[in-house]
Amino acid sequence: MKQTTTNTRDRNATKKALIASVVRIAERDGLHALGINSIAREAGVDKVLIYRYFDGLDGLYEAVCAQADLWWRVDEIVDQLDFSDPASGLATYIIAHRKALLKRPLALRILAAEMTDRSALTIALEKVRETRGNRLSEVFAERFPDLGDSAPDVLVMANVLSAATQYLTVRSRDIKRFGGMRIQEDQTWMEIAEMTKKSIQGLLNS
Amino acid sequence: MKQTTTNTRDRNATKKALIASVVRIAERDGLHALGINSIAREAGVDKVLIYRYFDGLDGLYEAVCAQADLWWRVDEIVDQLDFSDPASGLATYIIAHRKALLKRPLALRILAAEMTDRSALTIALEKVRETRGNRLSEVFAERFPDLGDSAPDVLVMANVLSAATQYLTVRSRDIKRFGGMRIQEDQTWMEIAEMTKKSIQGLLNS
């Protein structure tokens, strides 16, 4: 009665169960719901094993990061881009970025949580984001080597758009509107992409 | 010894102390640090008075919102804008928006917290933000009634920039860089404003 499931005694399976438990709780309830007790309970395992196998919560979080698909891969983004010109490239990047984020509820949770807290999870995401972001910038630079005088402005624009996409995508889980935009609707994001395209074209022609 | 300060027995003063305590804790430690015990402790007052005078935490939060300077006033923004043309208007709006946010640590804390939690404080901020935002849009519409075919694009651009400014300003309390931008430096924000100006001009000329 106390233990209906079979007592497996499989260290690796237990570790995997704990890692999966972290991901499940974080995606479902947010990072603030993570705790020694809740994680162990969700995994159906005694909490003392978190100390034994991972040396505490931080160790467990690191194991989660090492295993989880935390952030988009560069090729995953590049595959969706239209490289026919810089304006199209950035416009399609917005859509691709949002799509990649929506596929990763854990990433959205961490992006939200890092506004208020710093943990092994948020630090891991910061790092992988930076490297992938830099790599993506390089890809753009290779494809569009001659933006002329507008290059700095285009770079700033890309970063600002990236920030807005991240923020609005996280917020769009909970709220329907931001200012005048219905941020849950694909139509809205198409309009953002269109506006982006025209803006970049305007920048390049100035 | 137990009570070094004089026992004032002043209901209004106690209520004010509790409200101030909420603001102080929220600004200093974030909304997650708010709790019945911590608020009462910070105010130097017994926690039971929160129930007696405000009927609990939510009531206290409402009192805080009614009293606090939660969000920028429209005139405070408008005063800083350059209305000589739409592009300059939006460019100066970014700077004004950021400045107004930096002046209000509580607003920044709430903006950060609303990514993960919903409370009386976040709900109050949502409401005042919406009304002021709408009003500001009206001001722009009055000043620039004829944007032609580009009007929808300019509106989308304004909202996207607003989102980015909010996000990056909140983040800039903790991190130095976002992508390639040093978001704590005024210089960077000038570049963002410049880029904005050129983009809007580009949109209007297309």
Place this chain on the structure above:
DNA sequence: TGACAATGTCACCGCTCGGTGACATACTGA
């Protein structure tokens, strides 16, 4: 087979949390 480590369970600790009832003291108005 038997000793011993690996694995997992359980009971408990001190602490903080939100919340409540009982009590002490100061003020106020009849």
Place this chain on the structure above:
DNA sequence: TCAGTATGTCACCGAGCGGTGACATTGTCA
């Protein structure tokens, strides 16, 4: 003056938290 109320203090409750030591069970290898 004195009764009643407003104001504030204090002790306590059950629950959940992170953390630890003792114990039971299973597997392994000499």
